[in-house]
Amino acid sequence: MRQVPQYLLIGNGRVSRHIQHYFTLLNLPFTVWQRSEPHAALMQKLKDATHILILINDQQIENFITTHLSPTEALLIHFSGSLVSTKAHGAHPLMTFNDALYSFDHYQRIPFIIDHDSPSFENLLPGLPNVHMRLDKSLKAKYHALCVLSGNFSCLLWQKLFTNLEQEFGMPADIAQLYLQQQTQNLITNPKTALTGPLVRGDTLTIKKNLAALEGDPFKEVYESFVKCYATLVEKK
Numbered sequence: 001m002r003q004v005p006q007y008l009l010i011g012n013g014r015v016s017r018h019i020q021h022y023f024t025l026l027n028l029p030f031t032v033w034q035r036s037e038p039h040a041a042l043m044q045k046l047k048d049a050t051h052i053l054i055l056i057n058d059q060q061i062e063n064f065i066t067t068h069l070s071p072t073e074a075l076l077i078h079f080s081g082s083l084v085s086t087k088a089h090g091a092h093p094l095m096t097f098n099d100a101l102y103s104f105d106h107y108q109r110i111p112f113i114i115d116h117d118s119p120s121f122e123n124l125l126p127g128l129p130n131v132h133m134r135l136d137k138s139l140k141a142k143y144h145a146l147c148v149l150s151g152n153f154s155c156l157l158w159q160k161l162f163t164n165l166e167q168e169f170g171m172p173a174d175i176a177q178l179y180l181q182q183q184t185q186n187l188i189t190n191p192k193t194a195l196t197g198p199l200v201r202g203d204t205l206t207i208k209k210n211l212a213a214l215e216g217d218p219f220k221e222v223y224e225s226f227v228k229c230y231a232t233l234v235e236k237k
């Protein structure tokens with residue numbers, strides 16, 4: 001009979017709280033240790049653990065393993081999309097996690113991108129029904145850079161629109177919600193035709209006007225770099 005996994009989650013940040021919720025919905029047993037607890041409590045929890053998820057800041061993961069996890073033979077797993085380590089296996093949930101929890105269905109649909117040399121997904125994260133893909137560790141830096149560009153940087157652009165609508169134009173930020181929803185839907189439906197606007201139209205006059213309107217705004221440089229980047233993409237086609 002397959003052994004029931006005993007998960008120990010290190011940290012109580014955003015991802016940890018989501019995983020705690022997901023494991024509860026899956027009826028998977030787990031314990032949590034965070035650094036505000038005594039070290040002795042960690043040593044006690046290590047005794048039963050078969051799988052340890054180290055859900056702390058990327059730069060702290062290897063040091064934490066070296067300092068605290070030498071007494072354990074449990075499988076060590078981190079969720080960082082960029083960290084390449086020989087001390088723990090990488091399993092990156094391709095998702096963004098903030099403070100609000102998600103539905104059970106949503107958690108189950110999150111893909112995990114695991115290191116090419118990790119054990120099988122069933123042994124790495126037993127009890128999880130999620131799909132997974134393997135990624136060669138040498139490609140993780142590029143993979144993560146693309147995730148940051150798409151997810152995090154587009155978030156900054158939408159935050160900029162919402163803030164300026166409110167503060168500069170006296171409009172409610174949610175007036176742009178349908179625009180955001182449709183842009184997202186178009187990307188999902190057909191990424192190749194999702195881009196509209198002056199760049200695709202080659203409308204240089206509008207681009208010039210846009211740049212002039214952004215004079216003194218730090219996002220002017222962002223706009224300029226997109227124009228340059230897009231010109232390179234078109235040249236390469």
Ligand SMILES: NC(=O)c1ccc[n+]([C@@H]2O[C@H](COP(=O)([O-])OP(=O)(O)OC[C@H]3O[C@@H](n4cnc5c(N)ncnc54)[C@H](OP(=O)(O)O)[C@@H]3O)[C@@H](O)[C@H]2O)c1
Pocket residue numbers: 010011012013014015016034035036054055056057058060064078079080081092093094095096097098
């Ligand atoms: N958030 C996302 O969208 C997302 C998505 C995919 C993967 N990840 C990965 O998930 C991991 C956790 O990210 P997160 O967003 O949950 O971070 P977070 O919300 O900032 O939480 C980080 C946690 O790590 C703890 N911590 C930091 N240094 C520590 C140390 N030296 N010893 C013990 N605990 C320490 C913090 O404890 P204190 O509360 O005591 O400061 C906090 O509970 C990272 O590897 C990240 O790359 C995040």
